[in-house]
Amino acid sequence: MRILAYLATLISLLPSVLAAPSSTLPARYAVHERRAAEPLHWHLSRRANPSSALPLNIGLRQQNIENIEEMLMAVSHPSSPTYGQHWSAKQVVETFSPTNETIGSVLTWLMDSGFSSDKIRVSGNRGWVQLHATIAEIEELLHTEYHVYTHLETGEEQIGCKTYSLPVRIQEHVDLIRPTVHFNHHPSPAYEVNKRFGGLGVGDDVGPTMSPKKVQASASSDSPGDLSECDSMTTLDCLRALYNINYTPVATDKNTFGVVEFTPQAFLEADLDLFFANFSPSQVGTRPVTVLIDGAVVQTDNQAPSFNVESDLDLEYAMGLTTPQPVTLLQVGDLVEGGSFDNWLDAVDASFCTFEGGDDPSQDGIYPDTQPGGFDGPEDCGILPPPNVVSISYAQDESSVTPAFAMRQCAEHAKLGLMGSSVFYSSGDRGVAGNGNVCLDNDGTPDANGVKFNPQFPATCPFVTAVGATQINPGSTVSDPEVACMTRIFSGGGFSNIYSLPDYQSEAVSSYLTNNPPPFTAQRFNNSGNSRAIPDISANGANYVVAVNGEFRLVFGTSASAPVVASIITLVNDARIAAGKKPVGFINPAIYSDQFKNGLNDITTGDNPGCGSNGFSAAVGWDPVTGVGTPNLANLIPLFLNLP
Structure with a gap:
C-alpha cells in the first residue's frame, strides 16, 4: 500500500474513529484532528482570551499526493528506467498544487461562515489559506476551545486546543490547521539546550x-x-x-x-x-x-x-x-524563537513556504x-x-x-x-x-x-x-x-x-x-x-x-x-x-x-x-x-x- 495514500485513508477515517456522538457538535461536522499526546511538563492554566487575534493557517490537501511514493521510486530505484531523472522545483509545484476545487471549497466555507474576503488570503504556492480572526471566531468556526498552557519550570506560555472539527464536506480538502492541536514539546531554545538537548x-x-x-x-x-x-x-x-x-x-x-543546526x-x-x-x-x-x-x-x-x-x-x-x-x-532560527524542521524546509523549498508562514507556532x-x-x-x-x-x-x-x-x-x-x-x-x-x-x-x-x-x-x-x-x-x-x-x-x-x-x-x-x-x-x-x-x-x-x-x-x-x-x-x-x-x-x-x-x-x-x-x-x-x-x-x- 502506498504510504501517503495509506495516511490519507487514515486521516479520512479519523472522524468516525475520534468523533463520538455529541449534542454540541453539529451533525455535519466531525473531529478532524486530536492532539497526539498530552505534553509533559506543561499544565493547562486558563481559557485563552476570546478577543485575542489568532492568524490561522489552513493547509490545503495537495493533488497527486497519493502517488508521491511511486513518483519518488521512479527516480530513485536502481532498476527504474528513469533513475536519476530528478524534477525541477517548478515541476514539483505544478504537480502537487491543490486543485481549484479544493481552494474554492475552503474559501466558500470561510465566507459562508461570515468572514469577509479581506480577512482571507491564499499563499502564492496555493498550499495554504490564512485567516485573520479572533480566538472566539475561530472557536466557533472549528467547534473547539483554546486554552493557555504554562511550562512548569520556565513559566512560558502557549495556546492550543485538544481537538478541532470541520464540516464533513470540507475535510477532504484540508490536511491540517495551525495553530491547533500540535503542541510545542520544548519551550525556548535556550532553555532546552541547557536541559541537555531535551526538546529536539x-x-x-x-x-x-x-x-x-x-x-x-x-x-x-x-x-x-x-x-x-x-x-x-x-x-x-x-x-x-x-x-x-x-x-x-x-x-x-x-x-x-x-548541515542543519538550530540556534542557539x-x-x-x-x-x-x-x-x-x-x-x-x-x-x-x-x-x-x-x-x-x-x-x-x-x-x-x-x-x-x-x-x-x-x-x-x-x-x-x-x-x-x-x-x-x-x-x-544551514543555521536556523533567531535567539528568541529558534527554529525547527519546517523552518529549514521552507528555506530550501519555496513550495512548502507560505506568504507569512505556514509553520506551526507550537512546533516552529x-x-x-x-x-x-x-x-x-x-x-x-x-x-x-x-x-x-x-x-x-x-x-x-x-x-x-x-x-x-x-x-x-x-x-x-x-x-x-x-x-x-x-x-x-x-x-x-x-x-x-x-x-x-x-x-x-x-x-x-x-x-x-x-x-x-x-x-x-x-x-x-x-x-x-x-x-x-x-x-x-x-x-x-x-x-x-x-x-x-x-x-x-x-x-x-x-x-x-x-x-x-x-x-x-x-x-x-x-x-x-x-x-x-x-x-x-x-x-x-x-x-x-x-x-x-x-x-x-x-x-x-x-x-x-x-x-x-x-x-x-x-x-x-x-x-x-x-x-x-x-x-x-x-x-x-x-x-x-x-x-x-x-x-x-x-x-x-x-x-x-x-x-x-x-x-x-x-x-x-x-x-x-x-x-x-x-x-x-x-x-x-x-x-x-x-x-x-x-x-x-x-x-x-x-x-x-x-x-x-
Whole structure:
C-alpha cells in the first residue's frame, strides 16, 4: 500500500474513529484532528482570551499526493528506467498544487461562515489559506476551545486546543490547521539546550576531557594516523579505515553538502582550528559556507558543551571527511524563537513556504518574530536550492506529532528526494525509548512508567534515510566487524506507529520478523509487519574525539553517525558528477536492493535496550538496530557509477 495514500485513508477515517456522538457538535461536522499526546511538563492554566487575534493557517490537501511514493521510486530505484531523472522545483509545484476545487471549497466555507474576503488570503504556492480572526471566531468556526498552557519550570506560555472539527464536506480538502492541536514539546531554545538537548532530541553524550594523539602528517587517506586506539578514540582516520574512504573530491564546484543546526547551537571557529590542527592541518582556517535562515546567528555569547558540541561535532567531521568539498551550514532560527524542521524546509523549498508562514507556532519559529529582540524580517522561503546531501542530527518523539502533521512534513521530504536531495536524520540514542528515555502507555501517551516503544521522528518518515549507530568493540581493531553501539548510548530503532511499510524495505523487514521474531507483543511495539522500520543504515557513534570549548572530549551519539554517512554519500555524488552524472538523491531503494549488498558491512551483534526491555537484536541482513549495516565507500562508488 502506498504510504501517503495509506495516511490519507487514515486521516479520512479519523472522524468516525475520534468523533463520538455529541449534542454540541453539529451533525455535519466531525473531529478532524486530536492532539497526539498530552505534553509533559506543561499544565493547562486558563481559557485563552476570546478577543485575542489568532492568524490561522489552513493547509490545503495537495493533488497527486497519493502517488508521491511511486513518483519518488521512479527516480530513485536502481532498476527504474528513469533513475536519476530528478524534477525541477517548478515541476514539483505544478504537480502537487491543490486543485481549484479544493481552494474554492475552503474559501466558500470561510465566507459562508461570515468572514469577509479581506480577512482571507491564499499563499502564492496555493498550499495554504490564512485567516485573520479572533480566538472566539475561530472557536466557533472549528467547534473547539483554546486554552493557555504554562511550562512548569520556565513559566512560558502557549495556546492550543485538544481537538478541532470541520464540516464533513470540507475535510477532504484540508490536511491540517495551525495553530491547533500540535503542541510545542520544548519551550525556548535556550532553555532546552541547557536541559541537555531535551526538546529536539539531540542525543550527544559528552564524556570527560582527554588528550588525543596528534597526527604526524596531513590527515589524508594516503597517510593514515595511528589506528591502534580506534576502539577508544574515534578520529577521521579511524572512520576512513572503517568505511574504506580513499577518495579525494574533484567536482567540488558542482557538488553541495548541507548541515542543519538550530540556534542557539553554534560552532566555534577556535574549536574547528583546534580539531584541524590536530587531525587535518591543511584545513586550519577553513570555515563552512554559512546560510542564516530566519534571523539565525552563529552565537558565541553562550559557550559550553551544551551550546557548542553538536555543531562542532557535525562540522569537524563533515568538513574533515569531505575536504576540499565546501560544506554549507544551514543555521536556523533567531535567539528568541529558534527554529525547527519546517523552518529549514521552507528555506530550501519555496513550495512548502507560505506568504507569512505556514509553520506551526507550537512546533516552529514564526517569522517575523514580534517578541523583543526577535528577527522582524520575513521568513526565508526558497533562499537556496536544496543541497545534494543534507545531514540533520536532531529529532523528536514520533508520539508528539499527529498523523496529519507527519503526513504533510514527510511529503515535503519526498519532494526533496524528487529534486535529487539525500536527507539523513539521526535515529535516536535511547534504543527503543524516546528522548529522556520516555516510553509510551497502552494509549500511546508518553509515560515515565510506560513500556511501549517510542520511535523518533522525522527519522520514521519513509522518505528520509534514518541513521543508527555502531561501535568498535573494546579491544578490537578497525579490521574487525563492528557491533551495535552499546557504550553510553543505544542505537535508535524500531517500528513507526504512524507510517506504513514502504515497498523498498518490505522484503527486508518481513525477513527480519520471520527469521528473528522479537519476543514482544503489540503492547510493546507495532508488530503488524506493515509499518515503516528504522534505521536504514548506520555508522560509528561512539568515542568521537571532538574539539569543543577549547579542549578535546569524547562524544557519543547517532548525531555523529548521521554526518558521517552523509559525508560518504557526498563523496559518491562527487564521483558521479565528475563522470557527468547526477547526484544519487534518495538512496533507500538502492541500499535495500540486492545489487548493493557488497557496498555495505552487515552488523550482526548487539541490541538497543529501552522501555524496560533489551529492545531488538542485530541480525544477518537488515535489522531495527543497525539497518542494512555500515557503508563501504570504495565499493559504493562503482555501484552507483553503474547506474544511469
